[in-house]
Amino acid sequence: MSDLRTTYMGLELKNPIIVASGPLTANIENLVKCEKAGAGAVVLKSIFEEQINADALEETTKHSEFLDFADYQEVANNIAKDYYINQYVELIKEAKKALSIPVIASINCTHAEIWEDFIQKFEAAGADALELNYYPIASDKDVEGKDVEKEAIAFAKSVRKATKLPIALKIGYKYSSLANIITDFAKEKVDSLVLFNRFYRPDIDINSEKLVGMRGLSNADEYAESLRWIALMSGELKKMDFAASTGIHSGKTVIKLLLAGAKATEVCSEIITHGFDAIPAMLKEIGDWMDEKGYKTIADFQGKLAQENMDNGAHWERTQYMKSLQK
Ligand SMILES: Cc1cc2nc3c(=O)[nH]c(=O)nc-3n(C[C@H](O)[C@H](O)[C@H](O)COP(=O)(O)O)c2cc1C
Structure with a gap:
């Protein structure tokens, strides 16, 4: 019987x-279903920096008669923040009580200084690790690329200072030099990088001529960028654990990402579409493949096709076709 155990940022x-x-x-309810279905760990739904601020703002406008009181906005802000933070702390505590698999708390944020105290609350509530869903949209024409990247590194540094918990940064791939920024994150002792987040994309309804949210589920071929970048970086940054995210819809894709050097894989759309049974189905596929290949443990093949471990690893950097696909 194949042994599917792996370690991920110090977690078994x-x-x-x-x-x-x-x-x-x-x-x-859903977290318990994740564990029962056989998941290796869960990353809790993010608490959003934006959400806290937007709700506070809404609360303030609802009571606009108070707007003359200079400190009202600050009070409303703090009430909203405490409310959501306490709710999240309770979710962590309940999850830790109900589950035996690791529970990773998640924050969607861009300003580390806002979160420093709260991160400590999440740590005290028993979170096993922290995932930071970080991706500021660089929409200010006056801010240069290098400054966006500097800010990202400063962010990682501040969060590292704020907690002893293992930290994963979940990022997007639209940086001008991804290899460089990934290496800089490693220098800040971030424990893991989750490559890549799949972001919410606004759309337009042409009947109502209004902005609408797009149904955000991925397709089964969207893992390609995660595969490429994990293969390129995992052999080079041996102390950094890479997790893959986006487009993982089968055990076969998990195997590919492990061969590229991933320590773990994060799955969302496949389980939303096919229910929690998708988890045992994927695990079976991985186990069957390992048996067929004679691999006893994940470590037997993890990173085998990372660029550093291949003679023809330059293929991972290829971006253009030289041959036609069809004869
Ligand atoms: C409805 C929905 C809500 C999501 N909420 C969050 C979130 O709160 N925090 C986060 O980091 N990612 C969130 N994601 C992104 C997923 O965690 C995941 O990274 C993304 O869907 C790509 O993985 P997939 O291809 O397996 O779906 C959300 C995705 C969906 C579809």
Whole structure:
């Protein structure tokens, strides 16, 4: 029988399938289903920096008669913050009570200084690690690329200072020099990088001529960028654990990402679409493949096809076709 155990940023996982942050990890009922289905760990639904501030703002406008009181906005802000923070602390505590697999708290944020105290509350509530869903949209024409990247590194540095918990940064791939920024994150002793987040994309409804949210589920071919970048970086940064996210819809894709050097894989859309049974189905596929290949443990093949471990690893850097696909 194949042994699917892996380690991920110091956590022992019984297998490399983590249920990604999202609707499946937003309440205890679903979290218990994740564990029962066999997940190796869960990343709780993120608490959003934006949400806290927007709700506070809404509260303030609702009571606009108070707007003359200079400190009202600050009071409303603090009430909203405390409310959401306490709710999140309770979710962590309940999850830790109900589950035996690792529970990773998740924050969607861009300003580390706002979160420093709260991170300590999440740590005290028993979170096993912290995932930071970080991706500021660089929409200010006056801010240069290098400054966006400097800010990202400063962010990692501040969060590292704020907690002893293992930290994963979940990032997007639209940086001008991804290899460089990934290496800089490693220098700040971030324990893991989750490559890559799949962001919410606004759309337009042409009937109502209004902005609408797009149904944000991925397709099964969207893992390609995660595969490429994990293969390029995992052999080079041996102390950094890489987790894959986006487009993981089968055990076969998990195997590919492990071959590229991932320590774990985060799955969301596949489970939303096919239910929690998708987890045992993927685990079976991985186990069957390992048996067929004669691999006893994940470590037997993890990183085998990372660029550093291959003679023809330059292929991972290829971006253009030289041959036609069809004859
Ligand atoms: C409805 C929905 C809500 C999500 N909420 C979060 C979130 O709160 N925090 C986060 O880091 N990612 C969130 N995600 C992103 C997922 O965790 C995951 O990274 C993304 O969906 C790509 O993985 P997939 O291809 O397996 O779906 C959300 C995704 C969906 C579809």
